[in-house]
Amino acid sequence: MARNPKARAVSHPPLFTTFKPAGVAATKLATITLELDEYEAIRLADYEGLEHEEAAEMMGISRSTFTRLIERARKKMALMLVEGSKVVIDGGSVxxxxxxxxxxxxxxxxxxxxxxxxxxxxxxxxxxxxxxxxxxxxxxxxxxxxxxxx
Ligand SMILES: [Zn+2]
Ligand SMILES: [Zn+2]
CATH class of the missing domain: 2.20.28.10 (Rubrerythrin, domain 2)
Structure with a gap:
């Protein structure tokens, strides 16, 4: 247990890093950064369908931390869909x-x-x-x- 306790485990790197709505000039778009731990939370809970407890364990964090993490990630996805923002996956302590x-x-x-x-x-x-x-x-x-x- 010598590693940075704040670094979260992400199974593997995402294959896509940038998303933007079609037909809108890139210069007119606000950019949202989805951090890698937020991406992993969505992948585990919403794509793989894991329970929060199981997903939290896979990332090496507590269940309450996972719940806050996925709420933040979903908020960003909602902003992207409704406001048509550009999303870049990057960063995070992972x-x-x-x-x-x-x-x-x-x-x-x-x-x-x-x-x-x-x-x-x-x-x-x-x-x-x-x-x-x-x-x-x-x-x-x-x-x-x-x-x-x-
Ligand atoms: Zn080859
Ligand atoms: Zn690393």
């Missing part, structure tokens, strides 16, 4: 449990261990990979989260 890569040559997407950098695509052996955790400034820093396991 670490990832697993990484996701995508091969630029064959588009194969695969999960991988978070702290070991993958060098090539397992299908076509191309070394042109998109490292999703790295895109959020994570990777080797996430080591401890992974070891906590389930």
């Amino acid at each position: 670490h990832f449990k697993e990484n996701v890569y995508q091969c630029k040559a064959c588009n194969h997407r695969f999960r991988a261990r978070i702290h070991e950098e993958e060098k090539e695509c397992p299908l076509c052996h191309s070394s042109e990979l998109i490292d999703f955790a790295k895109g959020f400034g994570h990777g080797s820093c996430c080591h401890h989260t992974e070891e906590e396991g389930a």
Whole structure:
């Protein structure tokens, strides 16, 4: 339990980082930042359908903290839908449990261990990979989260 107690565990990096309403010039849009822990709360509770208690445990936080987190995340999603804001997923005090890569040559997407950098695509052996955790400034820093396991 040496890690930063405020850092929350996020299963893997999101595949999409920016959302905006169609047909509106980007300059006219307000931007909302959905932090990675807020994204994970929505993914666990609303996409996977987990109970708050179970979702809180997966993120390494208390149930009451999870409830506040998902309320904040849903408020942001509501603002996006009603006011047509741009949403960027970024930031938050988090670490990832697993990484996701995508091969630029064959588009194969695969999960991988978070702290070991993958060098090539397992299908076509191309070394042109998109490292999703790295895109959020994570990777080797996430080591401890992974070891906590389930
Ligand atoms: Zn490939
Ligand atoms: Zn990290």
